[in-house]
Each structure stands twice: as C-alpha cells, then as structure tokens.
Amino acid sequence: MLMNSKHLHGMTIRALDGELGTVDQFFFDDDTWAVRYFTVETGGWLGGRRVLVSPFSVIHTDWQARRLDVSLTKEQVTNSPDIDTHEPVSRQHEAEYLGYYGYPYYWGGPYMWGPAFYPAATSDIMATANAEAIADRVRKESTDSHLRNAEEVQGYFIEASDGEIGHLDGFIVDDEAWAIRYIEVATRNWWPGKKVLVSPAWIDRVSWRNSKVYVGLSRELIRSGPEYAESTPINREYENQLYFHYGLPPYWLNEAERQAVFSMSPV
Numbered sequence: 001m002l003m004n005s006k007h008l009h010g011m012t013i014r015a016l017d018g019e020l021g022t023v024d025q026f027f028f029d030d031d032t033w034a035v036r037y038f039t040v041e042t043g044g045w046l047g048g049r050r051v052l053v054s055p056f057s058v059i060h061t062d063w064q065a066r067r068l069d070v071s072l073t074k075e076q077v078t079n080s081p082d083i084d085t086h087e088p089v090s091r092q093h094e095a096e097y098l099g100y101y102g103y104p105y106y107w108g109g110p111y112m113w114g115p116a117f118y119p120a121a122t123s124d125i126m127a128t129a130n131a132e133a134i135a136d137r138v139r140k141e142s143t144d145s146h147l148r149n150a151e152e153v154q155g156y157f158i159e160a161s162d163g164e165i166g167h168l169d170g171f172i173v174d175d176e177a178w179a180i181r182y183i184e185v186a187t188r189n190w191w192p193g194k195k196v197l198v199s200p201a202w203i204d205r206v207s208w209r210n211s212k213v214y215v216g217l218s219r220e221l222i223r224s225g226p227e228y229a230e231s232t233p234i235n236r237e238y239e240n241q242l243y244f245h246y247g248l249p250p251y252w253l254n255e256a257e258r259q260a261v262f263s264m265s266p267v
Contacts, residue, residue, distance in 0.1 A: 002181055002234035003063055005150065005171040012067045013040050013053055017074055024050070027089060027147045028171075032112050033180040033200040035173060036094075036147060038068075039085045042077075050085045051077055055119040055178035056103045063175075076101070091145045118177050148208075156211045158185050158198075160219040168213055172197060172234055181251065183213070184228065196225040197234075197242060201251065221246065 005026070013020040021042035028035050037052040053070060060069040081096045083089060091107075098105055104122055106114040116122045156168045170184035182197040204214045215222070226241050243250045 001061070001063070001175050002172050003175060004184070004230055005173045005180075006230070007063060007066070008038070008173070010066065012065075013038070014067055014069050015072045015074055015077065016070075020051070020053070020070070020072070020074065020077055021046075023068070025085075025149060025151045027052075028150055028180055029106075029146045030148045030206060031146045034106070034112050035178040035180065036106070037089070045074070046078060049082075051080060052083055052085065052089075052097060053077075054098075054101070054103060056101070056113075056122060058119065058178070061175045072101075089145055089147050094145065094147075112177060112179060120176075156206075156213050159212050159214045160222055161216055162218050165215075165219050165222050169195065182234075185222065187223065194223075195228045196222055197228045198222065198225075199248075199251070202246070202248065217246065 008023050008026060011023045013023060021040045024039045024041045026035050026039065027037045035055060037054055040051050040053050042049055042051060053068075053072070057070040057072050058068055059071050061067075062069070079100075081093070081100055083093050083097065095105065104114040106112070109115040111117050113119045113122055150171060154168055154170065158165045158167055166185050166187035168183050169186035171180045172182040172184065173179070174181050180200055182199055183203075185196050185198050187194050187196060198215055198217070202215055202217055204216045206213050225245050226238065232238065239250060
C-alpha cells in the first residue's frame with residue numbers, strides 16, 4: 001500500500017510484549033531510496049532513549065489504527081546497540097545493529113533488501129553469524145553510509161532539466177517494500193497551489209551540499225503532470241496515469257517489460 005510518509009509520524013510501534021513508543025522520523029538510503037530505519041521515541045519506559053527500528057522487524061502495518069506491529073520484545077530493544085539518532089548513522093553502526101538482531105546486511109546482496117526484494121521475505125534467511133564474526137565485520141565496514149534523514153531533505157529545491165520547478169514537500173512510501181516510490185513536489189514557486197509526484201528513478205542526482213534535487217524531466221512535463229493532494233488515493237489506476245503521462249516504465253514491470261516501454265518513450 002502506498003501512503004504519504006507524513007502519516008508515519010506519531011504511529012505507535014507495538015512489540016510482542018507491549019508498546020515501544022511512537023515513530024518520530026525515518027532514515028532512507030539515498031542509493032535505492034529504501035526506508036532503512038524508523039527513529040522511535042520510547043517515552044518513559046526506556047528513560048526517553050531514542051532507538052532505531054528496522055522494517056525487517058515489521059510484521060503488520062495498520063494505517064487506520066496508526067500502528068506498526070514488530071517482531072521484537074522490549075528486552076531486545078533495551079539491549080540493542082546505543083545509536084545517537086541525532087547524528088549520522090555510519091555503516092559501522094548499521095553493521096553492529098543488524099548483527100545484533102540477526103538481520104542480513106542489505107548492502108550485501110543483489111536486491112533492495114540484500115537477499116530479497118522485500119524485508120519480510122528475509123525472515124527465513126536471517127544472519128546466523130556468531131558474536132566474534134559480527135564484531136569482525138563491524139571493524140571492517142566503512143564509516144561511510146548512504147543514509148539520509150527524511151526530515152532534513154524536505155524543502156530541497158527541485159531542479160528540472162530546464163530550470164527550477166519547486167521544492168520537495170514529502171514522500172510516498174510503499175509499506176511492503178518499504179521504499180520511497182515518489183517524492184512530492186510543491187510547484188507553488190511557479191504555479192500556485194499545484195503538487196505533483198516524481199519517481200526517484202527519474203532523479204539524475206542530488207546535491208546534498210546545495211540542497212537540490214536534479215530531475216531529468218522538463219518543467220513543462222512536470223507542470224502538466226497529474227495533480228496530487230494528500231486526499232488523492234495512490235492506487236494502480238493513478239500510477240498508470242502518472243507513468244503514461246511521463247512515458248516512462250513503471251517500477252512494477254520486469255526488466256524486459258521496462259525495456260519495451262522505455263523504447264517507446266517520448267521523453
């Protein structure tokens with residue numbers, strides 16, 4: 001299901017033995033645009049400590065009840081590696097975190113979630129390395145990370161192929177793959193009030209230093225795209241309309257199908 005990421009904020013995280021707290025922010029991978037971690041406000045039961053929760057642990061999402069059910073216990077979370085969520089999360093921190101929970105290293109496989117397309121599909125192939133092996137891998141990992149705090153990226157300017165078009169105003173998240181499927185572009189700098197969606201696949205590059213997202217589409221093509229509002233249901237009908245407008249292959253097609261569509265693209 002596709003939902004605006006604004007609805008993630010404040011969602012309750014329910015463990016196997018009680019509530020852990022509420023979602024504050026999330027980190028995404030600027031290489032694959034996958035949602036890698038939620039930062040959780042634990043409240044009084046953990047002394048106000050913030051912790052990370054990975055989509056690897058999510059077993060059910062209830063948007064109406066505003067709740068994420070996870071396959072964790074409070075004791076597991078209490079004993080998890082201490083990570084300062086106010087600072088950049090390094091690859092070494094990630095390796096330690098993933099090793100503690102027995103999750104596979106998502107950067108160690110061919111798919112978005114390492115050995116699988118979806119985090120839930122890795123449940124049968126969790127890591128089984130011992131503590132010494134995990135510690136050794138942590139030491140060897142680079143300090144570099146592709147993680148970005150979603151809150152810090154909001155407001156970035158959007159630069160089309162022929163000039164500025166607006167700014168990044170939010171994200172549309174897929175709660176099965178836990179991937180950012182679209183960025184929400186507010187074009188009111190140019191056309192008052194209108195918002196449109198753009199796929200991360202169409203982004204040429206991001207300048208983190210200049211707070212700019214460069215999209216390989218013209219301003220006119222983006223301007224004339226299907227309008228988006230938070231009340232707009234992001235279903236397959238809307239997505240087909242979106243991809244038809246841009247003449248680009250949708251993410252749900254296999255490689256052969258994508259190549260066939262791309263060869264007919266007017267863009």
